[in-house]
Amino acid sequence: MNMKYYMFIIATTLLLVMGCSKDEPLPAPAPPKPSPGGSSGPGGMSGEGGEGAVGGMGATPEPGSGGALPAGQPAGGTQRVSEDPQAPPVLAEMSGLFYEVYEIAKKPFTGKVVEYHPTNVEKSEKVYKDGRLDQFTEWHENGQKSREVIYAADGKTTGKRWNEKGEEINSNKAKARGMQWTFGVTGNKMSIEQYRGLAGDLVRRGFGPPDEENGGVWVYRNMNVRSGTQQMTTVRFTVSGGRVVSVGVEP
Numbered sequence: 001m002n003m004k005y006y007m008f009i010i011a012t013t014l015l016l017v018m019g020c021s022k023d024e025p026l027p028a029p030a031p032p033k034p035s036p037g038g039s040s041g042p043g044g045m046s047g048e049g050g051e052g053a054v055g056g057m058g059a060t061p062e063p064g065s066g067g068a069l070p071a072g073q074p075a076g077g078t079q080r081v082s083e084d085p086q087a088p089p090v091l092a093e094m095s096g097l098f099y100e101v102y103e104i105a106k107k108p109f110t111g112k113v114v115e116y117h118p119t120n121v122e123k124s125e126k127v128y129k130d131g132r133l134d135q136f137t138e139w140h141e142n143g144q145k146s147r148e149v150i151y152a153a154d155g156k157t158t159g160k161r162w163n164e165k166g167e168e169i170n171s172n173k174a175k176a177r178g179m180q181w182t183f184g185v186t187g188n189k190m191s192i193e194q195y196r197g198l199a200g201d202l203v204r205r206g207f208g209p210p211d212e213e214n215g216g217v218w219v220y221r222n223m224n225v226r227s228g229t230q231q232m233t234t235v236r237f238t239v240s241g242g243r244v245v246s247v248g249v250e251p
Contacts, residue, residue, distance in 0.1 A: 081103060108130045108132075109131055110128060110131075112126065113125070113126040113128070122139050122143075123138065124138045125137045132151070135148070135149065136149045142164055144164050144166045145166070146162060146164075147159065161211075163210055163211050163213070164212050167209045169208045174206065174207050174208030175206070176206035177220065177223065178224075181235075183225050183232060184227050192249065195247055196246065196247050197243060200239040200242055200243060203239075217238050218237040219234065219235075220234070220235045220237075221233060221234050230251065232249040232250060232251055233250070236250070
């Protein structure tokens with residue numbers, strides 16, 4: 001064989017080798033190694049019930065509390081809520097719908113929480129100071145103040161009540177309001193039904209001014225009336241011609 005033939009064989013071999021190498025697929029990349037200790041819950045939230053847990057769901061541990069602060073944990077004014085599936089969710093209501101809360105404030109709440117009657121008249125107002133309920137106020141639908149309670153730091157409370165006419169209900173004078181009554185029990189001396197047929201003045205003398213007066217119906221709330229196995233809290237006296245013609249109770 002001459003030299004030209006050898007050169008032809010070498011060139012052909014090189015072309016075949018280069019062509020095969022070009023078509024050969026690249027090896028697949030190795031999968032990432034899992035981080036030790038598993039992964040956090042949905043949204044990157046995790047926690048083990050540290051201080052400040054709300055609604056049974058623990059907040060993530062803070063630096064210096066014996067636990068590590070997970071990546072993404074806010075260091076400012078909020079803390080993540082645990083995603084423990086066994087714990088009940090923390091819910092907040094907005095416009096009649098409930099939403100799950102994922103973060104809570106670290107600073108105790110100071111401010112007011114207000115509710116309204118369907119007529120847009122203010123119904124109640126709770127005033128909080130440094131996370132503690134400081135004052136609670138309620139109003140009737142006509143705008144008259146219904147109840148006011150002041151909460152002392154030692155847990156003691158002082159309060160007043162008013163009916164829809166703005167008349168203060170003095171529980172010291174209206175001793176019958178604090179008694180345990182019965183309903184539907186024949187012959188019981190503490191039966192609220194014994195007022196049927198009596199003068200309406202005796203009702204006012206014993207129970208004070210009614211919380212609500214609608215025509216001849218006098219409504220007393222926050223009462224203690226036992227009817228069978230149920231505890232009733234509202235009593236309605238229907239008065240006609242100056243006398244009680246009927247007595248009804250409601251839960």
